[in-house]
Amino acid sequence: MLHIMNTSHNKQLVLLRHGQSTWNRDNRFTGWTDVPLSDQGHDEAVEAGRWLSEQDVQVDIAYTSVLQRAIKTLWIALEESDQMWVPVNRSWRLNERHYGALQGENKSEMADRVGAEQVHLWRRSFDVRPPSLERNDPRYPGRDRRYAGLGASDIPLAESLKDTIDRILPYWHETIAPAFNQANTILVVAHGNTLRALVKHLEHVSDEEIPLLNIPTSVPIVYQLNSALCPLNEVHTRFEPAVEA
């Protein structure tokens, strides 16, 4: 596990993908489906919290999505590191990339149907969108109360990584980045593809290189940032290019 220096004068951004969900375990496309953590995912979140504690990561403010696998991971990690009092903000903008009509499908069965190459394009390419939902589909997020305040154009029918970057960056620029005026350490607990989006932005990972970036569940990613909020270290090269759930 990575060890970090406790540099209280630097700004520090800690990114954490939620622990394994039941649909990660079952190898299903998940996206905005609000599935819980698996037992393994719960244990992974506890481990992440212990790590925060061991490394004395003093979180000033935390951000997460409106999906329970991320909310619960954050909650467990803060509980385990005795920081449950830390202010938490939730936003749909940190939700996982919307997987459209693929949501609920098994990834290996889909590869048998359409070919592994097509599934890889849907999962890891920069700008290929999965097949869209119809608005009358029961999976359409517009019928969910938590998205009631969103305009129809903000509610996705399917998203590529590029679309996900376009919805997450306004939240980074307008909400998370300005919070560093008051905070030294910010924790963001989100999802595989929203964190790929943030890492791509922060480290200027190219469109060609981004398919190789896979973010493991519940492994803290720590950036030390300069005053312009540019990373002083690289982390994306640490990750395996595998596309496991």
Ligand SMILES: O=C(O)[C@@H](CO)OP(=O)(O)O
């Ligand atoms: O199904 C999903 O929503 C994501 C994350 O679990 O999967 P993938 O790794 O294929 O982008």
